[in-house]
Amino acid sequence: MRLSLLSDLNAERAARRAAVLVTDVASGEQRLVREAEIASDPLAGELRERLRQGRSGLVERDGRQLFLTVQTPPVRMAVIGAVHISQALAPMARGVDFDVTIIDPRTAFATPERFPDVQVLAEWPDAVLPEMGLDRYTAVVALTHDPKIDDPALAAALRAECFYIGALGSRKTHERRVRRLMESGFTEADLDRIHAPIGLDIGAVSPAEIAVSILAEIVATLRKERRRSA
């Protein structure tokens, strides 16, 4: 592999753009196909399907064996609320290779001291989410309980087709949330995509246990959806 090719592959990953490295395993010949270049590639159909499934693999073309290294952007997690659960969730999420951003306009909560090693934005979600460019490789987790902060983030996540959207709060709280979001134009089908109450039901009590249940639910959504589409 040429160093320049490896460097391009890493650059695409850093820029959160999908790419496929095509390797002829007999000759070692290689090329990089960026997401935007797929349509004009001779393997367009195969590459598009592989990318959708997020699955690398061997294919046979004109008697040649080609290995497709599929690189999708790293999963990103936007956590709304610099709260106690978020403090437990951030390092766990980093442990499974998610890019974590904590967003909370309350400056007393959103401090680097409380959240070492992750990006912390002491801003309103509607001010920073458009800039982040939410996408289908992003999970949005709303944990403040405060509609002023959570609702705009949930609305942005629904519009961006984030692969996972979760919101903390009881069933009653969620019913009220659903009513508010419907008034602002979302359909019932849209709102069904919000995981609420958030997290797998493992009887979690402490903030750290709730963080485990949330992270497990996100991983399950990520992996099972890809497997279903495979």
Place this chain on the structure above:
Amino acid sequence: MLSTDTEILKTAETWRREGRGVAVATVVETWGSAPRPVGSHLVIDGDTNFLGSVSGGCVEGAVITEALDVIADGKPRMLEFGVADETAWQVGLSCGGRIKVYVERVD
């Protein structure tokens, strides 16, 4: 350090830019129960430093040895590991699966 997919390929680039000999090993095919999915990487330098994995630790030693040859002659190699037998169980997969690993040099 726990190595993630992102770190593994970034490390390969960093090591090469530092002037080290570097090989990248990639799982290209699996049969039966295999510990790491297709597309998993292991990067190796000329001093046998390595990061990542292509199995649960069962065949990494053999891959690293082959990688040194790849770093030396620049020719990519396809390695295949199957169910371990009694005479060579060090370089087999005790889980009963089979994997194919492609090893290439970073030039």
